Amino acid sequence: MKYETQKALPPPASTIGVLGWMRKHLFKGPGSSIATLVLGYLAVIWLWPLIDWAFISADWLGTTRQDCSGDGACWVFINQRLDQFLYGFYPEAETWRLDLSFVILMACIGWLVIPRLPAKGPMAVFTLVIFPFIAFVLLSGGFFGLEPVDTHKWGGLSLTLVLAVVGIVAALPFGVLLALGRRSHMPIVRSLSVIYIEIWRGVPLITVLFMASVMLPLFFPEGMDFDKLLRALIGITMFQSAYMAEVVRGGLQAIPRGQYEAADALGLGYWQKMVMIILPQALKLMIPGIVNTFIALFKDTSLVLIIGLFDLLAIMQAAANDPNWIGFATEGYVFVALVFWVFCFSMSRYSQHLEKRLHTGHGAR
Amino acid sequence: MPPDLQKDKGAASSAPEVKFWNDPGKRALLFQGLLVAAILLFAWFIISNTLNNLEQRGITTGFSFLSETAGFGIPMSLIEYSEASSYGRTFVVGLLNTILVSVLGIIAATILGFIMGIARLSDNWLVAKLSSLYIEIFRNIPLLLQIFFWYFAVLRTLPSPRQSIEFLGSYLNIRGLSMPAPVLEDGFGLVGIALVIAVVASVLLSRWGHKRQDETGQILPTGWISFGLIIGLPLLAFFAAGMPLSLDHPELRGFNFRGGMTLLPELVALWLALTIYTGTFIAETVRAGILAVPHGQLEAASALGLPKTRTLRLIIIPQAMRVIIPPLTSQYLNLTKNSSLATAIGYPDLVAVFAGTTLNQTGQAIEVITMTMAVYLTLSILTSIFMNWYNKRMSLVER
Structure with a gap:
């Protein structure tokens, strides 16, 4: 007798390859099949005109609105105004x-x-x-x-970046102080920090900007004149430091109690303990939170148009009202949305990646 | 023990040698005292400057301006309002408009967010991808830009009233959406009474059903029976009372529609943008909540022989809601705060009519801004009180 091992049979055709994948992920049961067909149909009839408008029938080159055929998007508008969108009225x-x-x-x-x-x-x-x-x-x-x-010539994307970066960088030290204050054992310090944080987190940014633009000049002696940008920056920083404080507090709470106790046991004073032991560890854990706050602030900077600063959105709005380019607001919005989206999406991906990398399993939760 | 140490001990017990700045308790007192003094000094500096500045500009402080005549019109108000009304009335009108758009937005965003959050976890590749496409796109675009897009690029390009788009007796044009308004006639109260009876009956029925299940193990389809009751009983009453409801149809007269009710384009744009933007955040909250239910729970449910729908209703949703509700309430709060962007497109909300027009006309910056902030602050404090109560109620009781 001779035994011969048979070759393994190939898996059934219906579970591998493109067909198998489709069967598993698109047509698993009647409900799923109907959903796939309906949504697929809708996606095609909605997305195709969009792609056609944005790319295929769009006009890219030229100098005036006469260069646009009118069927698709008129990217000429963006091309012509790009410098203004990026730099505002900067010389x-x-x-x-x-x-x-x-x-x-x-x-x-x-x-x-x-x-x-x-x-x-x-x-x-x-x-x-x-x-x-x-x-x-x-x-x-x-x-x-x-x-x-002069700051009133600043505008466009560069102003948006100035507002967002200054807002975060200036809010960081205040946020650290407020978070330490909120976790302090001194009752007055703690309650003052809590009141500050909760007040600013409870009101919308618009009212803060209104406050900065109409109330701030009243608070300081006559002749001490802030320009509009500085007022907006002060408002944004006050607002943002409350949010930053909560991020920092989250980081501080994630540090195991043993670290505090070990620092105490070594005889370190409060500031030595915080600066040398706790904050370096906590700051690392806070980076994703800080990035998320930055994303929120970056999107919120568009509100400054309400107090008359020309950020990216405001300058686009102004350009779309130019009599030579009336009727191309949609292109402008799409362009501005794309710019914001690229910044925010890449930052949020980075923050997610970081969260995964920092999730090393230690820490009191 | 060496003699010098003994001497030290004796000295310490008789007179403490600790300097007061080395005593943590006293140092804390000193530090807090200094802090309070610094804050008081700063407050005095600001208040005296403000009083000086106000005096120079001839503005009297106080809330008496609230009873003065406002003298400006508001395109939409839920209560009686005219140009002869007072500034106090503008405050109420703005507040009600803020509440209106927030409530509409919260309802729509919750529905959209739950659908999209669940869809993102779907087995179906296309459903999951389309939902994540929606979430990733709209979450990363500023809300103000979305409001502008819906308002200026979509609603402002609608036809004039004469060329309105007509559907289901409603007319969509640049002035907004004109819809038939329901007019309640005599006898409609009967329908309301029927609805109340149906709701009460459903509650009693579900209690009785639970009791019966506990005793006999038999399950009553309370859900379907209540559904039938709540829909059917008012319908019966409606026909019994002789259909006491008529529609007031909008009609084109001259250049605009009269009659019916009109949704302002500003309201529609704001509502759409708030819904779509907040919907993405709610979707992510819902997804996280569902993923937070341990897989073992699902396996335990199927080991007990629960069918899929009951697993969802009895096992997954109750546990997921525990995780979802706290971030959900903070999203609602965000939506309410974000509704203040209305001022950018001229929807007459609190910030637009009060912190905008009223402030410009009266110049009472401090009073107006403080009142506006106080409204939002009150809302947020109420929300956090609710959240603390909810967390306490829902937290797992471990034995």
């Missing part, structure tokens, strides 16, 4: 200063984000402490022979 000869600040910022962030690069600590200090001064000198000028540029 054309000086826009390299905005570019340079943006490049430095991106380089700093890139350095901090790529895990392999060394010296994260000094780099973070540079980004949070030194870079704002560099950017301020570059943007507003008046030093080192740079021509001063």
